[in-house]
Amino acid sequence: MAADKQKYMPLLLIGDEQEKMILRYLDRSEVWLLSEDGQDCALCAVTDEGSGVLELKNIAVYPEYQRRGFGRELIEFISRYYAEKFSRLRAGTGDSPLTVPFYEKCGFECVRTVKNWFTENYDHPIYECGVQLRDMLIFEKDLEV
Template sequence: MVIRQIYSHKKAYLDLLLLGDEQEDMIDRYLDQGELFVLETNGTAAAECVVTQVGGGIYEIKNIAVSPPYQRRGFGRALVDFLIRHYPDCTALWVGTGESPATLDFYHALGFREFRRVKDFFLQNYDHPILEGGVQLKDMVYLKREGPASS
């Protein structure tokens, strides 16, 4: 397993990016300003994440996804752990996500806690209903995890 940063031709990973955010124009809003990291195993891109800097040592995961054949193997956790190490000035790592129980459970297991909601975000910003795990996403739930520089 190798994690590497992608500096150019980020759209080459669109198939993976669309797993984490299924509307391309939404991805376009953050992809160029974000840092893209790809986790490869046996030469195959198995997972990705896009991170932006909010400021003051706060970083936000804008997109994270693991290709279905590689899910439930710890690759999502490996990416989050990598980010915490990659940004030594990180005071907090944020992520905004929908109210899917499986997704929230994933982040809670990694030490993330809810700190804010944006009501009806998915209803107002996507051109079609977003369903995840049989749940229609409505509110954006923001979670945070303290970073190494928070002490």
């Protein structure tokens, strides 16, 4: 179901660790929440970027629910739900072994790189698996009705 946005900041911060960056897109995002047995498990936030492009601005699964298919379920849900209105789904992520395999498994391909995105836009260095994130990788996939 569509979610009350600010209320989910703890989960949003798992997907994007700087609140100021989240606030740049949250107002214009549609946020979807996935629950199991009344417990919030995962969410995603998407925006209309024009020209038929839907952008996944944030996707996050609480650690205890990760690697159980919730992330894929959200991707599959928005891919179906928005397929009539949008032709491409885009997602930006760091060059990290925690996220790149996930996007590839979900059918995305890397189409370009934005140099120094993380070092220039975040107020602190972000490390994943001991490696500092610098460039943003842009992944895309087709949406088909």
